[in-house]
Amino acid sequence: MAQNDRAYDYDEEEEVTYGLALGFRILEDGGKLFLAEAEIAPYVDEPDELGVTLVFHPLDGVDPVDIDEATWPSWPIDVDDGLVRHASDSLAGQFASIIRQLRDLSEPQLREYLQVAREDAEKAN
Incomplete structure (x- = not known):
């Protein structure tokens, strides 16, 4: 495993949040393939969003x-600020809005998110 690779692990003592993780796109960057996965879950402090x-x-x-999966390299990045959804909508309504926006992300947008996530992982190591 390269030095900038790291497993995305959760602190077992933190409050447990339930949500859905779904792989929604495979993209190529620099001749290598990557799975883009979205983890969608309520905020711990705002369970209706x-x-x-x-x-x-x-x-x-x-x-x-x-x-x-515990050692599969991964690079996470929060994308909440780049997505539009309304807290007044039901969780199902927010989910529908989110997955439509994820579907519409372009390859260049995903590559940009990937680059930032990798840079953040390198800084953390």
């Missing part, structure tokens, strides 16, 4: 029957 974190996973060299 959904937040979104994009998580990018490298796909090159992955053995699909022998992958350990």
